[in-house]
Amino acid sequence: MRIDSTPVQHRPPLRAVRAARGMGLREVAERAGIDPGHLSKVERGQKQLSVDSLHRLAAVLGLHxxxxxxxxxxxxAQNSDAAGGATPTASSDEPINESTAKKTGENS
Incomplete structure (x- = not known):
């Protein structure tokens, strides 16, 4: 039995979804409130998004x-902020973790 191998074009998943929707990187970034350069790095696997940013991106891309x-x-997180709880934030949509809190000087 002969199996023909068809070359599969590999695309990072986020970029593939964005391209399938016919949306440009800048358009998606603007609508999701994310810096275009940061989103580009996320698509290439060089950076990560916070949960909030990922939620906004999923909504923009129709990933319900x-x-x-x-x-x-x-x-x-929104309820914590509304209750007056100080939630550490990171710049550039970095995920919050211990090293980020130390870097920004927001240890509890």
């Missing part, structure tokens, strides 16, 4: 299941 999975985490 992903957005709904992230909603409780985004709402939790």
């Amino acid at each position: 299941e992903l957005a709904s999975l992230l909603t409780p985490y985004v709402q939790k």
Whole structure:
């Protein structure tokens, strides 16, 4: 039995979804409130997004299941902010972690 191998074009998943929607990087970044350069690095796997930014990006790209999975985490953060809880933030949509908090001087 002979199996023909067809070359598969590999694209990073985020870029593939964006391209399938016919949207440009700058358009998606603007609508999601993300810096275009940062989004480009995310697409190449060089940077990560915060949960909030990923939620906004999922909404812009029409990834409704992903957005709904992230909603409780985004709402939790918003409720914490509304209650006056100081939540550390990171620049450039970096995920919050111990090293980020140390870098920004926001240790609790």
